[in-house]
Amino acid sequence: MNPKKILVVDDEPSISMLIEFNLKQAGFEVQCVFDGEAVFEKIQSFRPDLIILDLMLPKMDGFQVCRKLRTQNNLVPIIMLSAMHELADKIAGLDHGADDYMTKPFSPQELVSRIQAILRRMSALPEHVDSTSISLGDIVVYPAQREVKVHGNPVELTPKEYELLLFLCKHRGKVLSRQQLLVGVWDYHFLGDTRIVDVHISHLRDKIESNTRTPEHIVTIRNVGYKLTDPSSHKHKASLA
Incomplete structure (x- = not known):
């Protein structure tokens, strides 16, 4: 079985590298981009099964990326990352089409667990x-x-x-x-x-x-x-x- 593909979108290299390392250790295929606009070119070639999307990005923020993907009827699951802990910010992320929301700092193991949960649920849906x-x-x-x-x-x-x-x-x-x-x-x-x-x-x-x-x-x-x-x-x- 081919590994699931995860696209990581974060402009902080240290966080991208941390996420990439942990996701590869968990068996995922991972690619990274560092600004919002780069997402739309990358998804054409990489075809990710899930996107890890930071909120604060150059060129186009996470809200804009998420909203544009959904208006294009791209339903790829999205986990949004943000340093903002307020409930209103979480709701805003969900309102723009994100499937999940995690605040920084976060546990890489919890991120892997949430990714696996989303992908597991999606693959099991027809059997329910x-x-x-x-x-x-x-x-x-x-x-x-x-x-x-x-x-x-x-x-x-x-x-x-x-x-x-x-x-x-x-x-x-x-x-x-x-x-x-x-x-x-x-x-x-x-x-x-x-x-x-x-x-x-x-x-x-x-x-x-x-x-x-x-x-x-x-x-x-x-x-x-x-x-x-x-x-x-x-x-x-x-x-x-």
Whole structure:
């Protein structure tokens, strides 16, 4: 099996070298670039399976890089690195399309663990649901093809948004706490920071719900978490009543 490819984007040579060394020790193929603009040329030739992206970069910062990749429908998983520890900065990174966020200084072993978790979850996704398709009213999920359609139209989800939706589908009708979603979708504990779940739920609703103010599919269970429902089944039961 060919090693997974990781692109490291950081303008501090010492940090790039540290990350590169540890990732190669873990069996990854690694290449590094040192400014935001270089990302777009490198991904054409290197085709990374995941990007480690520093926030503060010359020419184009990490937010801009992340946003541009997503507007180009490039769904490569992104772990954003930053020296900023505020929750608002983490949320901003996720809002721009990052799948995960780590603050400096960080443990190289934890970075490797998070990379492995993301890649493991992605490779295992088609096996999580046996159905060839999952229908939830006007939403249809095709696990084998990793596709989602709403009203018959394809919807572009980031890898983490897709994993979250598929996990909700697997447990549809069940109330899931934010901590359960963290463990099930991110494959590790987020040290109590469950806001990452709320951010991804918000993004997912923006893409699949007709009305995000009164969502029909992903329902908030106050003080607990979320539940995925099928509104068409409710309508069917009502018609039989």
